[in-house]
Amino acid sequence: MNAGKMNDNAEMVSRPAREASSERGKALANVIFNIALAALFLGLFVQAGDLPSSMWEPLGAGSFPRLVLGALVIFNLAIVVQSMTALRNTDRSASVGARQWFLQRRLAFATLAAFSVYALLMPWIGFALASLLFLLAVQFILGARRGRRLLIAAIIAVVFGLGLHLLFSQVFLISLPPGRLW
Amino acid sequence: MPMTDALLSSVEQLFSLATLVSMMIGVVAGVVAAAIPGFTITMAIVLTLPVTFTMSPLQGVATMLAVYVGGGSGGLISAALLGIPGTPSAVATTFDAYPMARKGEPGRALALGIWASFFGALVSAVVLIVAAPPLAMIAVKLGPWEYFSLILFAVTVVASLVGKSILKGLMMSLLGLFIATVGQDPMMGVPRFTFGVDVLAAGIPFLVVLIGIFAVSQLASEVENPEELHQGKALVGGKIRFHPFAVMREVLSRPVNLLRSSMLGVVIGAVPGAGGSIANLIAYDQAKRASKTPERFGTGIADGVVASESGNSATAGGGLIPMIALGIPGSAVDAVLMAALMVQGVSVGPRLIMDNADLVYGMFLAMFLAAGMVLAFCLISMRWFLRITEIPKSIIVPVVLVCCAVGALALNNRVTDLYLLIGVGLVGYLLAKLDYPLAPLVLGVILGPIAETNLRRALMADGDWTLFFTRPISAGLLILAVLSVAFTARRILQQRAAARA
Known part of the structure; x- marks a missing residue:
């Protein structure tokens, strides 16, 4: 009857099915990605300690970046914890589907x-x-x-x-x- | 009087032949771009930016505003004729405009949308003119403490408004703030996080981040689905008949709906991070709630079209309020406008309206002028628009990508910026696939240097950091920032609990 509506319905059926199978992959990807980011930002945080301070102001070149990087490390670890919980709730037998994800x-x-x-x-x-x-x-x-x-x-x-x-x-x-x- | 001088000078600059012509081209480009599914208004504005480098500041901004206002109307065309929103801001327009077109009144659906957009843009321009100057007068008195807190507030609001997870939203804002620190330190000029790499020595220009995030990664997600590439057959055929003036009366006979939707659009536009993509849905929802016949919404009634289209157009003026008054962009589009002014060497902040009054008045006038141009252009040329929506994505995507490359090269003529662009685009694409919202990142990149400069100025003026919490306005803004996060966190937890039950 209505071509636009029909397309919508077809998508509605396929989308949850597709997302359910990628849920585990997504959670796993988040864990890996955010651990990597947390490590990267921690490294940068340490490195930013070498940036010069200034005699004219209490904060030097390094303080603001360190503030941001510190917060970034904390937020990434929080997302890791969140994704770990999500990962535990997914079906263990479901495949991660990385190959399929890239192929799609x-x-x-x-x-x-x-x-x-x-x-x-x-x-x-x-x-x-x-x-x-x-x-x-x-x-x-x-x-x-x-x-x-x-x-x-x-x-x-x-x-x-x-x-x-x-x-x-x-x-x-x-x-x-x-x-x-x- | 200096005010009249500034006004006259802005009229003189705006009504020059070059500016009028470039604005007209901008209007056409905006309407056409937004009518093409997959080509967003933000993309159109980002790609207009390099073209404005050679213009005077007012001509450049007026042209970009013309694209913006034109884009507000263009999304309606594919929404009404194809049932596909041409841009995210036209989602609610499909609810009623498309059924109306299918029922044999495509001309009425389009004309309703065009007039509603026009009046929405007018209302928002009026509010902008009334609200921005007094707000700027207050803002000039703010010290670095208030400014830093204001930016924290803006960043947290953006992070909590977009996306499904507030943690991810905040993480993206912070990532944006960090990206902004790459390159030279804003106060001492020390290189930071460049690792001796040439590509990073000059920092990561935010124009490159903008194009990468809003165009390149967006375009990549447009071509994901091989089956969808062959869409674009108009579902509404036949002749489109227009009765523009009858429809104008029809729109004006709904003053309450028109005014409510426009005001909602203005307010939503003024909140950083929200914008047209939210305003059309809220305006539609409110119109439905207030209606005596809510059950008829979605069947193709005029009220639905008017609410959605006036709501999304009104965000244009609303978003300019914080940008002109505070130097804080209300949306991605305003961020690009701000970038355009900064490239021209105009410093954006509360002093803008005092130091460059002619420019600001010119922007106000340009809003009106652009709204009129869009109206005229759409009413004359609407019949041919069915053709534009038929252009397949396999043509649009590569052509726009080449325009992206031009945009990145135009800034400094460095090929390394092109490599950065691809890096940002790829990272943005992957982040979007992992459900990270991208708007907070871009706002973070733009606000980063302002935040850092103000933080350091504040502590230079007085080493006591408790001032951030004891100065009343600063404390109020910080409380608002915490509240915006807390409310969103609560809402998300409630939604999750409801989903589980």
Whole structure:
């Protein structure tokens, strides 16, 4: 009857099921992540003790960061405790599903990976060409594989890759990397 | 009189051809961006920022305000025609505008939303003009103690308003404060936490954090689901007919709803961290409670559309109140506006209205002007908008990512900022997946240097740290900060208990 409503319902059924299976993975990820952060901030806290103090003021360069870092260590440990309790309440036999989690989000990670390659290439081949290649690659990754859609993707890559370059370098006078290779 | 001078000077700057043209482009860009599902208003404003570097401060801010006000109306288009909110602030708009469009009145649904947005923006601009100057007069008298406490209050309110866990919200605020300390110390210029790495030597610019968090990581979550990438078929076909003036009378015949929703929007907008994404839901809910026929809400009635759209548009003026009066942004968008002024060398704080009166008056006028431009543009061009909402994400996402790269490069023309951008985007994406709210982090990064400077100034002026608790305003703000955390913690515990029962 109503296409929008039907989509909503389908999602409502699948979402709790999906979240229940990832609950354990999420709790575990939180424990690992926050222990790592707590350790990192503790290290930085110690390191910040070497920052110079000042003769003009009671607080030196290190005091405010140490205040923040100290609080960060405490909050991270609190989240660790909270996640440990959550972890204990989940079904032990359920799989963590890390592999599945990454597979489900493969397009997001592929896009971010392409963005990193884009940033690494840009100083060498210049903004215009790097953007053109990036636009083409990501549209391909996201589904423009053949025929008309690939043609549209190519047109978009050329128009926006070169267009944005011209717009920013000629109209807004913002200089973008020209490329070291030529 | 200096006030009239400032006003005249702001009129002169605002009504120059260059500013009017850039504002008009801003309005169109804002409406179009917000109409595209997956492209948020915040993203649009963040990406406008680098373009404003070459403009005068007022032209730059006016253009960004135009994008902001335009975005407030754009979200309504996909909400009414596709049933998908174009931005989070249009969620409640789908409740009634979409059924109305499906019942064969898409033109009425759109026109109702456009007029309600227009009046909501007008009301908020009026409140802004009345409230900001006196608030600034009080704020100038605040010492560093009060300022530090005010920032603590702002940070805790943000942390408690967004997200499901207050611990995670506070942890993100603190992380933001820490990120802000990387680079040079604000008072002595000593390098901190740079580890001799070139990339970190200049600190982590907050523009990069903004783009990384609000655009890059957001875009990454847009392309997660392969099946969803092929959406965008308009469910409402056929011709859209407009009767703009009949609908204007229809909106104005609901003055109570209009005014209540707008005022709610202003107040919610003025609280740091809350904003359009909350205001539309609360305004809708309140309109439903006050209605004599609450059961008809959700079936496609005018009151629902008016409440949601006037509520979300009014947050624009509300959010500017603390930014202009106190130098504390009310939302992510205001944080970007503040960043724009700071890049231009304008210091933002309670003295802004005294030192740069023409700029502030210009911002007030720009709000009105932008609201009028959005109205005119939407009423003329609404028919073509069905097309825009059909653009697939596989095109939007890479194009916007390239714009993000331009934004990061435009700041200092350093490729290292691009690497930072990717780092921030990836970390932001993973944090969002672990249920961490991202808004507190960004506000922390922006408020960090202000907090540190005020804390150190306070202790330089007087080594007695108990002053933070004994000066009445400072103590009051700290009590409010503790209360906001306590209330949220209680609410969350109650919700958990209810969920278990």
